[in-house]
Amino acid sequence: MTRLILRMLNVPALLLIVALGAAIQSSFFASHPLIYVQPDIVLLAVIWCGLKREFLEGGILTLLFANIAEIHSAAPRGLFLTSYMAIFLGIHAISRMVVIPNMVSLIKITIFTTAAWKLITLLILAFLDKAQNQWRHTLIMLLPGSAIEGALGIWVFRWLDRLDTVTFKSAHARQALEDELQLEREGI
């Protein structure tokens, strides 16, 4: 029972972590010169959801994460919803096609995903006719931002993996929990 409760708490905990991460990245990294190395916790969480969550659950979480990001941003409404959802769908599709065996592969995907997310955001802004002042900044920060995101991903993904393990959300823990529940149902 406790394990089931812990498993149910995974989603609120993930939302809370993302909210705290958004608060940190919007306050701690708001001062000069840290603003140039500001990571994107929400994007890491979206990547994590794209890889480790079911399609429906991950998509809903992505919408919620994007909404948290929009709360803390002056970006046009729907921009983050669209861009993060595009990333989620893309990552989810990739996870079905390729195998991500270790952390290094995950970090590589994170770096490329970050670059893709920035370009997608720029593209949406271009559709909204808001990109004329933004493209130069996006291109300048494309590689540094991707590198920072990749570096931060090393720790964030470990913490998220630990959270999934603790809350029995990871594949191994989930399988172990289901096996145990099955045994309980069979009276063993």
Added chain:
Amino acid sequence: MIQYIKEYRFYIILFLFILIPIVGIDTSTRAPRNYRFYDRVIVTITSPIQSAIQWTLDHLVAGYQNYIYLLHTRQENLALTEENRKLLNTIASLRETQHENVRLRGLLNFREKLKLDTVVARVIGKDVSTEFRAIRINRGESSGLRPDMAVVTAEGVVGRVLRTTQDSADIVTILDVLSAIDAIVERSRARGIVEGMTDDVCQLRFALRTDDIEPGDLLISSGLGGIFPKGVPVGTVSKVHRKRFGITQEVEIKPSVDFTRLEEVLVITHHEASPVRHETTPQATQGTQTAPAINSPALGPIERTQPKGTHL
């Protein structure tokens, strides 16, 4: 229907995931965007964290800056103290210069008014004895000064040159007991000899008892003797005492010049009112300014009286 939804569940969800963000895009980005209920919940959670982080950052930065500031405080304090001392000295110097400028401007106006050839000199010493009241100035023969030249200020008569060196001169003030100046009362034209008496008072001698002299009358130099030009203020009558019998009356004079505050003087090297005879000595030609040597026949015996000693 349900079977149909289950069959195409993935595509329906995918369609919704694509549709929702696109519908959510608001092209009118400048429209007011109020928080919804669940937005407020998130903000309620995150805003205290943001405040705490910002507060911590501010204090860390402020603490670091204060630490750096304290490291340099002592050096800055010393530098500022030194700068303050220099500025105070500068202010005092400027104030002194301003006062000096006022005094010198007065002397200049006085010189131009009386058409005098003068040399400005600074008082550098006073008489070593309290019984005598001479002063020493920083101009001498090199500036064209010669004995028996008149020394005045814008306020009036100071005295005359007693003796000179190359770069200094001793002045017998009118307060000195051995000084005597022929003076007249400006109002009644009564005549007398002003002699030194005390540190701040002179007396008018040889004024006839019948002369009209009242306290407050201004005495001016008569011009007799050739040392002082005519009309220079000497002093003001402060007290008059007429004896019941006798030829003269006792008159006390308060000098026009405040000798306690005397700092700069004018040495009159030539004035038009006095018929002086110029005798250029070899020493005078060496100076920066040629001064006339006074040797007037009209010089009275009193004005030529020399102090019996030097006391500087």
